[in-house]
Amino acid sequence: MHASFSQRTTTKVRRSQWEAVMDDRSLRRGRSPLSSFVVKNQSLLLIFAITWFWTLKGSAGLSVGTSNTVSSQKKDDPEVFDLVIIGAGASGLFASGAATSFGLKTLLLDRGKGYVGGDCSNAACVPSKALRSVASRQLDGEVDLNAVQQASRNRILETVTAVRQREDICNFQGVPNLELVLVQSTKFVALDEIEIVPYDDDTYTVTTANRRRIRSKKFLLATGASPIVPSNLQNEADKAALPLYTYRDVLLPDSSNSFWKQDFGNNSSGQVVIVGGGPTAVELGQSLARLGLPVTVVAPTFLAQEDLSLQQAAYQILRHDGIQLCLGRRVVGVHQGTDNGPPSAVLDDGTHVPAQALIVSVGRKPSVEALALERGGIDWNLDEGILVHPATLMSRTNPRVFACGDCCSAVTGRNRKAAHGAWTGYHAVRNMALPRMLWAGSPSTHPTVPSVTFADPELASVGMTYSECLLQFGSEGFLSQSVREEGNDRADMERNERFVDACFVELRVERRSGRILGLSACGPAAAELANEVGVAIQNRLTVRDLAKSIHSYPSHGYLLYRLSLSMALSSTRGFLDTLGPACQLLGKILGACTWVTSRLRPQRILPWKRARTRGQRRWESEGAKSTLIVTNHQRGQSGDYDDDSMREPLPCSFLEYYQSSKYRENEAEPLPESFQDWVARRP
Structure with a gap:
């Protein structure tokens, strides 16, 4: 040895x-x-060389030496690029930055100066906050509507102009490997070729002589989405001479159909009727009402994709600002006024609502119809947009084409946000420029996208909703607690400045581990709370981790700290974590034992922890997500039926109503057939 x-x-x-x-x-x-x-180290260097070469040429089909190819082309041949990005919104701008970083010769296309930066910067998110700022400064009492309209329009225009200056097309000049072209139309003519009609550089006029044929190795569609206007409403509104607007006409001050050109001060015989109950309708309705305009909102419910707690908070906020609400109903037509009376919006129950203007806010659809996608071999539909593989954002039918943002099928529902569009734009370019072996396991869409309705106070959510938690964990697998701002010191200090009755924080955590699953919040800083909890969810933190971080007092976030501290100390493991390192180790052992126990068959070994069937979870989840509009009396709350508050309709989930005392006692009034169908499907 x-x-x-x-x-x-x-x-x-x-x-x-x-x-x-x-x-x-x-x-x-x-x-x-x-x-x-x-x-x-020849072998190691050879591996690095192969990876580098593959990065430039391999999986994306992007070749080195593009300049030689372009310089040798004939005069009538199409121009050749590595990447063509159609749309210069949030997705397209981030994608173009990523493409130039990868060294790709990139062509960026959009429709005009007012479109660079996207809908969010020019006609939605940014101008709506400017309008809210003007509305928040209006005092109670008599309001000069004409002066308010002019002030609102000027403020929106100032804000949008400032944003456009930061995103001016002159800023793109001199960027290596990037060319920005403003066009009137873009159409596919082949699988790898498009035809564009650009504007004249100086006059922004269109001539057919300026047509250009572009060939590219890859295409990225980032065209975003546009507001939906039902054709029957548009036709009937035109016949009745009733002005019909979308959020773009209200928030885009230099549009040809600007809402602010109408004189509301000289016509008080009708309402501004908002059709729809999504975030845009809530924000616009509150701002216009605070500016002194009479507003009526007609919708089946508010914020249908959010939890019931946020729907009820939105109802309270709008009612507090004097908005007339017609919930559980829809606008089905427009009736022309008689005897010099104003036209009216016709609801599905036969009610007529006199209207000065109609603002349609029933959703958005992908803006892809004008691209002649069939010629490019690209599969799409009106509801989802470009059909892509979620993992790669590549078209299902044309491997040269990728899509990102609101126009692709991988981004749906609550995740259609400008920030998420920018995320998908970057990752789409990454997917086409790098071999899959380098980014395998990294998602192209973000799993945790905050959703915020910027009313006053704000309504925010992030992570899993209550119905999603029911579906995945069952009612016994997660814990949901909420705390209202009423009685909090900060609320008492600001009661005369803002509406505090609807403010709350609701947190959802996994019962076994304490891992944070989701948040719903209403308050002046609800968006910031959603950002904080989003970081916790993304890093798989527990409610104990959140409770260990002291929040400043009396801040708006202190309410979240109080809630997380209460939830952490209510569990044995959370209590052990406060006692020192030895008890923390004991808590980890206890958690491991709980995890092992949960993996055993509950039917045979632990009958007292028998899990609910998946069918029951699905049934409860569907009931928590579906909303009824019922009165407090129908919900079984105590009180005199003659009291107005007991007869006031409120959003209520099917599940909540099913579990209420009134339903169990068979004293409820007749409900829609959909509710009876839902009950009949109970496993």
Whole structure:
């Protein structure tokens, strides 16, 4: 044994001496230590070289030396690019930045100066906050509507102009490998070729002589989405001479059909009727009402994709601002006024609502119809947009084409946000420019996208909703608690400045581990709370981790701290974490035992923890997500039926109503057939 050890030691010494001699010889021959390193690590360097070459040319089909190809083309041949991005909104701008970073010769297309930056910057998110800022400064009492309209329009225009200056097309000049072209139309003419009709550089006029044919190795569609206007409403509104607007006409001050050109001050015989109950309708309705305009909102419910707690908060907020609400109903037509009376919106129950203007806010659809996608072999539909593979954002039918943002099928529902569009734009370029082996396992869409309705106070959510938690964990697998701002010190301080009755924070955590699942919040800083909890969810933090971080007092976030502290201390493991390192270790052991126990078959080994069936979870989840509009009396709350508050309709989930005392006592009034169908589907 000793001899063997001595022999190995001698071998190592000789090897070290030989390497030293070789290094010395290399130096005497004029070879540097770097050259010796290259000789010794040829295999490793070869792997790096292959990876680098594949990055430039491999999986994306992007070749080096594009300039040679372009310079040798004939005059009538199409121009050749590595990547063509159609749309310069949030998705397209981030994608173009990523493409130039990867060294791709990129062509960025959009429709005009007012479109660069996207809908959010020009006609939605940014101008709506400017309008809210003006509305929040209006005082109670008599309001000069004409002056308010002019002030609102000027404020929106100032804000949008400032944003456009930061995103001016002049800022794109001189960017390496990037060309921005403003066009009137873009159409596919082949699988790898498009035809564009650009504007004249100086006059922004269109001539057919300016047509250009563009060929590209890859295309990225980032055209976004546009507001939906039902054709029957548009036709009937035109016949009745009732102005019909979308959010773009209200928030885009230089549009040809600007809402602010109408004189509301001289016509008080009708309402501004908002059709729809989504975030845009809530924000616009509150701002216009605060500016002194009479507003009526007609919708089946508010914020249908959010939890019931946020729907009820939105109802309270709008009612507090004097908005007339027609919930559980829809606008089905427009009736022309008679005897010099104003036209009216016709509801599905036959009610007529006198209207000065109609603002349609029933959703958005992908803007892809004008691209002649069939010629490019691209599969799409009106509801989802470009049909793509969620993992890669590549078209299902044309591997040269990728899509991102609101126009692709991988981004749906609550996740259609400008920030998420920018995320998908970057990752779409990454997917086409790098081999999959380098980014495998990294999602192209973000799993945790905050959703915020910027009313006053704000309504925000992030992570899993209550119905999603029911579906995945069952009612016994997660814990949901909420705390209202009423009675909080900060609320008492600001009661005269803002509406505090609807404010709350609701947190959802996994019961076994304490892992944070989701948040719903209403308050002046609800968006910031959603950002904080989003970080916690993305990093799989527990409610105990949140409780360990002290929040400043009396801040708006202190309410979240109080809630997380209460939830953490209510569990044995959370209590043990407060007692020191030894008890923390004991808590981890207890958590591991709980995890092992949860993996055993509950039917045979732990009958008292028998899990609910998946069918029951699905039934409860569907009931929590579906909304009824019922009165407090129908919900079984105590009180005199003659009291207005007991007869006031409120949003209520099917599940909540089913579990209420009134339903169990069979004292409820008749409900829609959909509710009875839902009850009949109970497993």
